């Protein structure tokens with residue numbers, strides 16, 4: 146697991162969340178958002194830091210929309 | 225036992241640390257600082273309604289159907305924290321339910337799924353009316369329209385006793401809301417708060433993904449307070465005797481008393497009530513002291529932490545100080561592991577059990593837990609190589625925060641603290657394989673028998 150390079154630019158804006166019951170581990174999110182999502186050995190997402198940097202917000206939105214079981218979501222971070 | 229009637233002892237005489245300027249009412253401080261177990265010290269048996277009312281009087285129920293802020297203030301001032309595992313401030317929980325719109329629901333968690341704990345069972349046996357008072361008071365505090373008491377299907381006697389207690393209160397007309405008693409499947413995660421909510425809503429007693437959390441949208445879609453039975457029993461006393469009395473036991477940052485279950489290598493295992501902040505070593509002494517030199521202590525329960533014995537005995541039993549030592553109060557469980565027993569084998573057995581208890585809804589728990597349990601079995605029973613240890617550490621590190629409930633987090637904590645506390649044993653296994661302790665008699669009471677896959681979730 147390599148540290149992500151974009152960590153410095155993370156803002157308090159959005160958090161990536163997963164409904165772990167709904168998620169069936171196909172890993173589409175890791176394909177669309179490799180900067181934030183890795184997969185474990187069974188194909189389930191690992192998110193080391195849920196904060197979404199501003200420059201990845203569009204990609205994150207795309208991944209959320211692409212999740213086939215609506216398990217991925219973007220939450221507004223609380224101040 | 226020929227004790228002075230504890231009600232006649234002013235709290236100030238029996239306690240050293242006044243921490244509040246509020247008036248101190250004389251509360252039910254019994255022998256050895258007992259409050260919840262006071263009745264037991266007085267009579268040696270369960271307290272029926274008449275005895276209960278004789279000792280404590282009626283619960284001071286506030287008027288009306290609206291939430292009762294003075295009671296919530298009292299609980300906040302008292303500093304009561306949940307006794308179901310997470311030690312979350314109870315006053316804050318009451319407030320967040322009370323502040324939501326519409327009538328709320330109270331769920332009383334008497335499930336006690338932790339196999340190494342007997343404190344809730346003991347409390348419900350000895351002082352059922354304290355728990356039921358606390359339930360009624362919590363319901364009044366948050367403005368609830370329904371109270372549900374959840375009990376495990378495996379304890380038929382307890383269910384009968386509580387049904388009888390509820391009926392007796394009904395006849396005496398002392399509760400505004402009838403407590404509804406429910407009997408649920410008894411699995412490790414069927415007692416998690418969202419499992420209770422889901423079951424009460426007609427579903428399976430398996431955890432649900434959050435948000436919404438129960439306080440937002442729980443039973444019947446209502447704001448729902450879920451509290452442990454012991455938490456509510458303390459609340460029943462705070463409502464009567466006030467926060468200053470509550471704080472006259474324990475310590476400023478860890479006020480009150482708490483129930484603990486001590487087992488393993490102690491002379492007389494059992495349930496005790498201790499002031500929070502009592503050093504773990506002193507708690508073991510209450511159980512007759514170690515029956516054998518100790519190697520380690522499991523603190524908290526199956527979700528708990530292993531601490532080396534010499535460190536554990538010095539740690540005060542409070543959330544902050546246990547956290548500083550890498551542990552937590554959990555369900556108030558202490559298991560003493562004697563020298564010669566194998567902490568790795570003990571841990572492997574518990575992990576096996578926890579893996580089998582997974583609700584198998586979330587991938588990381590469903591696949592990760594059995595994999596960690598299997599790795600641990602290989603470590604405990606054989607000569608692990610570097611590959612196994614790397615894989616095990618990586619898998620343990622990937623469990624927390626990746627389930628709908630905190631089941632994998634608890635299992636991860638147990639495994640990680642075992643690897644740290646029994647590091648010498650791990651090295652021994654790597655060089656020479658297991659020692660004779662690995663095949664000795666088990667110390668931790670891991671239930672056998674059918675699991676959720678056979679018994680189902682409804």
Ligand SMILES: Cc1cc2nc3c(=O)[nH]c(=O)nc-3n(C[C@H](O)[C@H](O)[C@H](O)COP(=O)(O)O)c2cc1C
Pocket residue numbers: 305306307308309310311312314333334335336337338412413414415416417418450451452453455456629630631
């Ligand atoms: C897997 C799991 C099992 C739990 N089992 C129990 C239990 O048996 N009894 C209990 O009171 N709380 C249990 N809890 C904690 C409850 O979810 C909930 O936090 C608690 O009942 C709240 O009460 P408290 O604030 O009074 O502690 C469990 C939590 C988890 C994650």
Ligand code: SF4
Pocket residue numbers: 163167168169170171172173174175188189190211212213214215216217
């Ligand atoms: S795309 Fe959705 S279902 Fe697939 S792994 Fe990601 S979160 Fe899970």
Ligand code: SF4
Pocket residue numbers: 165413430431432581582583584585586587589590626627628629630631632
């Ligand atoms: S984390 Fe495990 S026990 Fe908890 S809900 Fe998911 S599968 Fe069930």
